[in-house]
Structures are given as C-alpha cells and as structure tokens.
Amino acid sequence: DYDKAAQSLLNKLIRSNLVNTTNQVEVLQRDPNSPLYSVKSFEELRLKPQLLQGVYAMGFNRPSKIQENALPMMLAEPPQNLIAQSQSGTGKTAAFVLAMLSHVDPNNKFPQALCVSPTYELALQTGKVIEQMGKHYSEVKLVYAIRGNKRKGIFSLLLSPVVIGTPGTMLDWCLKFKFIDPKKIKVFVLDEADVMIATQGHQDQSIRIQRMLPKQCQMLLFSATFEETVWNFAQRIVPDPNIIKLKREEETLDTIKQYYVLCNSKEEKFMALCNIYGAITIAQAMIFCHTRKTAGWLAGELSREGHQVALLSGEMQVEQRAAVIDRFRDGKEKVLVTTNVCARGIDVEQVSVVINFDLPVDRDGNPDNETYLHRIGRTGRFGKRGLAINMVDSRFSMNVLNKIQEHFNKKIEKLDTDDLDEIEKIAG
Numbered sequence: 001d002y003d004k005a006a007q008s009l010l011n012k013l014i015r016s017n018l019v020n021t022t023n024q025v026e027v028l029q030r031d032p033n034s035p036l037y038s039v040k041s042f043e044e045l046r047l048k049p050q051l052l053q054g055v056y057a058m059g060f061n062r063p064s065k066i067q068e069n070a071l072p073m074m075l076a077e078p079p080q081n082l083i084a085q086s087q088s089g090t091g092k093t094a095a096f097v098l099a100m101l102s103h104v105d106p107n108n109k110f111p112q113a114l115c116v117s118p119t120y121e122l123a124l125q126t127g128k129v130i131e132q133m134g135k136h137y138s139e140v141k142l143v144y145a146i147r148g149n150k151r152k153g154i155f156s157l158l159l160s161p162v163v164i165g166t167p168g169t170m171l172d173w174c175l176k177f178k179f180i181d182p183k184k185i186k187v188f189v190l191d192e193a194d195v196m197i198a199t200q201g202h203q204d205q206s207i208r209i210q211r212m213l214p215k216q217c218q219m220l221l222f223s224a225t226f227e228e229t230v231w232n233f234a235q236r237i238v239p240d241p242n243i244i245k246l247k248r249e250e251e252t253l254d255t256i257k258q259y260y261v262l263c264n265s266k267e268e269k270f271m272a273l274c275n276i277y278g279a280i281t282i283a284q285a286m287i288f289c290h291t292r293k294t295a296g297w298l299a300g301e302l303s304r305e306g307h308q309v310a311l312l313s314g315e316m317q318v319e320q321r322a323a324v325i326d327r328f329r330d331g332k333e334k335v336l337v338t339t340n341v342c343a344r345g346i347d348v349e350q351v352s353v354v355i356n357f358d359l360p361v362d363r364d365g366n367p368d369n370e371t372y373l374h375r376i377g378r379t380g381r382f383g384k385r386g387l388a389i390n391m392v393d394s395r396f397s398m399n400v401l402n403k404i405q406e407h408f409n410k411k412i413e414k415l416d417t418d419d420l421d422e423i424e425k426i427a428g
Ligand SMILES: Nc1ncnc2c1ncn2[C@@H]1O[C@H](COP(=O)(O)OP(=O)(O)OP(=O)(O)O)[C@@H](O)[C@H]1O
Pocket: 059, 060, 061, 062, 063, 064, 067, 086, 087, 088, 089, 090, 091, 092, 093, 094, 223, 224, 344, 345, 346, 347, 349, 377, 381, 382
C-alpha cells in the first residue's frame, strides 16, 4: 500500500545519505573548495608535542581550513585578536581549544584562559574537547563555570588554568565570588560569538567580563554565522582583530541536502513525521520546534503513537538536560525533540537528519537565517552527509522558507511523499 511504499522510499533516501567513509573526509581534505581542505599538517602548525599527541589521540589526521588558517594567527607572538567564521562542523572548537591550551602556563596555578558558551550543554561538550585534547598535557587542569558547580571544590577551581562556562556563572565567578582574577586572564574566547553579542543578556554579561580583562588579553570570537550588524559590533569591541570571514555563498554546506514537505496543519505535520519515523531512526535525528510548548506537545504525541523520542528544552533542570543529551550522544535515544536551545554547536556525529517542525523565525516573525544554518548544521559534521527536512504548513511558513532560500541562494527541494517517482529519483 501507499504508506509502505512511501516509507520504503524515504528509507532509501535517508539510507543513501548515510553512506559515509573516512575516505570521503580524506577526499574533501584534498579538495581546495572544501572547508576541510588544508595544505599543512598538524606538525607544521607548531603545536606543543603534548597537544599534538592529543590531536592524534582524537583521530584527527589533517587540520581543516579554519584550523590551518586560524591557528598560526592565534599562536603568533605577541598574541593577536581574531574574529573567525567557518561553516558548522568544520572544527572551530578544536581550533580555539588548541589556542587556549597553548597559551596557558601549567606552572601558574590560577585561571588564565576563559571560554564562554551560550548554553549549558555546549559548555559541557566543549569542556570534554578540552579534556580530550589536553589528555597528554595533564598539568593543565580545567574547571566548569556552570550552574550548580560552585560548591564542588572551590580549591581546584582556583588552581585551574582553563575555565569553560556560561556567561552568567562566569561573570559571578569573576565579580561576585572572585574565584577568577580577571586581571590574570591571557585568552578570552566567545564561542557562538554572534549569539553572545546579539542576545541582550549574554551581551551584557560578556561585555562586563571583557571590561575586567587586561588590555593585552587575547580575544577570540568564533561562529558559523555573523549577521551584518553583529559583525560590525564585534569589530567595535575587539581591538585590531584578524578576520576570517565567509562569503554568503560559502556559508551553506553542499554535503547537507535540504528539502521541504508541504502540509496543511500542525496535525498533518505530525502525521508526516510519523510516516518517516521509521526512516529517520536508521541513524539519529533532531527535530526543532519554535516553542517549549510545541516541543512538549510533539514529544508527547509521538510517544502516544508508540514512537520513542527524547525531549530537551530550556525549562528542564540542568541535571535532566545533561542526562538526556548523554543518552542521545550514546545513541540510546534516536530522536531528540528540542528547541533552539540545541540549535548551536551540539556535535553528535550520528545525526543524519534534522527536521524543522517549525521554521526558525525571530521575535517579529521574520526568518532567522542564522538559526536555520546552525540547526541544519547539527548534521553533516566534518564532511559527513546530512539531510534537512523543513515542514511547511501555511502560506506564512512557505514565505519564510522562500526567504531563507533566497538568503543563501540555495535551492530547498520539495519532497513530495505523493510523488514516489520523485523520491526514487532523489534517492538514486
Ligand atoms: N582536523 C580534524 N580532523 C577530523 N575530525 C575533526 C577535525 N577537527 C574537528 N573534527 C571533528 O569534527 C566535528 C565537528 O567539529 P566542531 O564541533 O569543532 O565543529 P564547529 O565548527 O565548532 O561546529 P559548530 O559551528 O556546529 O559549532 C567534531 O566531532 C570534531 O571532533
């Protein structure tokens, strides 16, 4: 019958996206048009031997373009500031982590490098990268400036050269609790820098931290997206920055194929989702909703239909959030229903499908191009293939989709479950 046929073809489409080999990364790393391309090896980037060991222990063979370009700037003496843009999943984290670890002096038992991330999950994830990368450089300790971590060993925290955290807690540690002496900070990293600047609360906190830092402190700003006004603001707050910026047409990744499905209502979107549930659970999927309420509703309805899904949204307790993301990372949960809280930075290699149950719009209902790029960038990590499926249910959302399409000048194909031939063609 029809549903079965449609489902099997969608299965095929998704499966065809899952064919990945390390070979593919190697091919991309030798293609000058790829953001993974490099001419240099990690050895040539003059990293400390302990860090080079860490890099290889993580299974990295060659640097990506952003790593190759940014590292020499960041490691230069005297230290230089940098505002850098590179596509999602191209290794920005490793780049600034290596810079942080290179600049701290393990003999000095106090914080020297700070990194702020917009969310709790992302701070934890980046912390893990710091730990892995610094595995063979064990003198360098790390501490997490995140909610609920204050009482845990204030002593170790005063000794740790590297601190990763969220802006509110980081500011408290600098100002209120004085765990960190800002005057001794040598490197300050803003990860997802554009959102740190564009979100008022984050901006206030980040700028207040920045004002306490010494003049010669190195500032590093990284993101996959920088809206024009945000870019200009970044240039105003960072003295004499080096700049790595993408052209608009370079921002999207060709390895992520983008589609949309046309529905008539929220309920129809839900039904369409049920139809492809089998296919998307071949690997892992993230489903984005506009509000916590919709996310809660959707997760509930999917569960009621017998589909196992996990829910992560901002109002949950941080411990709960950590548990959910761990289960998803471990593959114990195949489908994660979430909000923009997970749109940025989350790096789970197995995510092959991203579904926008609601298209991203800002407070005024305008298309949010940056969030769109970050959301679909949860798939297609470091050369992997990915699939983004947008659910359109009104003239309004069709308009949003069209504007996103125009903005990136990149076609979003219609995926018509009624048109089996079409799917067959795409699936190849
Ligand atoms: N040189 C490398 N070789 C192989 N894998 C790498 C290399 N650099 C990074 N990776 C891997 O690629 C994945 C994506 O990297 P990372 O999370 O740093 O991307 P990002 O640019 O920060 O993405 P986002 O914009 O989504 O935050 C990670 O799993 C990381 O381990």
